[in-house]
Amino acid sequence: MTDQRAPRKRGRPRGGSDSRERIIAAAVDEFGESGYDASTIRSIATRAGVDSALVHHYFGTKADLFAEAIGIPLRPDVDVPGIVAGPRDEVGQRLVRYILDAFEQPEIRRRGVMLIRTAIGSRLTSPLLAGFLSRELIGKIARTLEVPDAELRATLVASQVAGLLITRYVLRLAPIAAASVDELTARVGPTVQRYLFD
Amino acid sequence: MTDQRAPRKRGRPRGGSDSRERIIAAAVDEFGESGYDASTIRSIATRAGVDSALVHHYFGTKADLFAEAIGIPLRPDVDVPGIVAGPRDEVGQRLVRYILDAFEQPEIRRRGVMLIRTAIGSRLTSPLLAGFLSRELIGKIARTLEVPDAELRATLVASQVAGLLITRYVLRLAPIAAASVDELTARVGPTVQRYLFD
Numbered sequence: 502m503t504d505q506r507a508p509r510k511r512g513r514p515r516g517g518s519d520s521r522e523r524i525i526a527a528a529v530d531e532f533g534e535s536g537y538d539a540s541t542i543r544s545i546a547t548r549a550g551v552d553s554a555l556v557h558h559y560f561g562t563k564a565d566l567f568a569e570a571i572g573i574p575l576r577p578d579v580d581v582p583g584i585v586a587g588p589r590d591e592v593g594q595r596l597v598r599y600i601l602d603a604f605e606q607p608e609i610r611r612r613g614v615m616l617i618r619t620a621i622g623s624r625l626t627s628p629l630l631a632g633f634l635s636r637e638l639i640g641k642i643a644r645t646l647e648v649p650d651a652e653l654r655a656t657l658v659a660s661q662v663a664g665l666l667i668t669r670y671v672l673r674l675a676p677i678a679a680a681s682v683d684e685l686t687a688r689v690g691p692t693v694q695r696y697l698f699d
Numbered sequence: 700m701t702d703q704r705a706p707r708k709r710g711r712p713r714g715g716s717d718s719r720e721r722i723i724a725a726a727v728d729e730f731g732e733s734g735y736d737a738s739t740i741r742s743i744a745t746r747a748g749v750d751s752a753l754v755h756h757y758f759g760t761k762a763d764l765f766a767e768a769i770g771i772p773l774r775p776d777v778d779v780p781g782i783v784a785g786p787r788d789e790v791g792q793r794l795v796r797y798i799l800d801a802f803e804q805p806e807i808r809r810r811g812v813m814l815i816r817t818a819i820g821s822r823l824t825s826p827l828l829a830g831f832l833s834r835e836l837i838g839k840i841a842r843t844l845e846v847p848d849a850e851l852r853a854t855l856v857a858s859q860v861a862g863l864l865i866t867r868y869v870l871r872l873a874p875i876a877a878a879s880v881d882e883l884t885a886r887v888g889p890t891v892q893r894y895l896f897d
Contacts, residue, residue, distance in 0.1 A: 622820015653874040664862025676851040
């Protein structure tokens, strides 16, 4: 969690709010039209009619700006690589618990489900989520792993986490939707652990 | 695989093709409006203006009619319980290979991806897929397992399989999209095996 995560809820910085709003709007348009990989801070700045330095100043990296643009107050790209790089014992359990604890928060769940529905439901938006996941999450996790096939391992983790979120929060299949975070952590954590290290 | 799976490709039965088409159209409407659980052979027959017995005669069970209505030439509800009920050794690998081999067929992949996109993308259609998965797939698998928590176990399998299909065929995340069926079977099979039996 970082202070930049939900700045609009924490009051605007003095001045510059017009530029901030223009940059966000430009980012939404640019990510939507060009996809995650092809969008750059520069192309977003140009679209917003501001200098790239101002975009960096307000929002940091492209991943930061993407998180801001989609409005989800969760930064797995910031938090998850830290979890994976931590003590190897029970990394899987800690990762599953982190994701589920986040989605148990109504605002994260609401926006997360919307993002999943949109990204999977549309041929146009799937590459946007895929690009973000690959570059900012799977790529970062893979670099912290000192094992062969790190990219495939990290993507297998993504597959189980995506399936868990979809069955619990989107399709709401009864046994998974009704299970506690503890129960699911105990069942799914070892899968993640095995994909990462075995 | 059964002979009823793709009857429209195998030529129509002599006569009655009007009734068949009317029943299919009524099934699409009824499943879409009422969801899987609330739709019945009787309600579909009424909507089509035919007798229930004719629906049974042409299409068999509600699950058969659903498969026909969504037009996907894959019957996991018929095949998967048999796999799970087979020799316990490497059930997980056989199940993962069955699903992936099916989706490697272009026509199944095309329709399967469309079904996943539609069912997850829309709040209206999610309960339709969830109902079918619960009643016809997860429920059947659970009944073949002689273990505690069978419903939860079967649903965890569904979560991993759903995530695998989505990352490989919908989001097309590179390391999973590029992996061979053999490689994915070896990596994901033990997860399914563990969810079912450990």
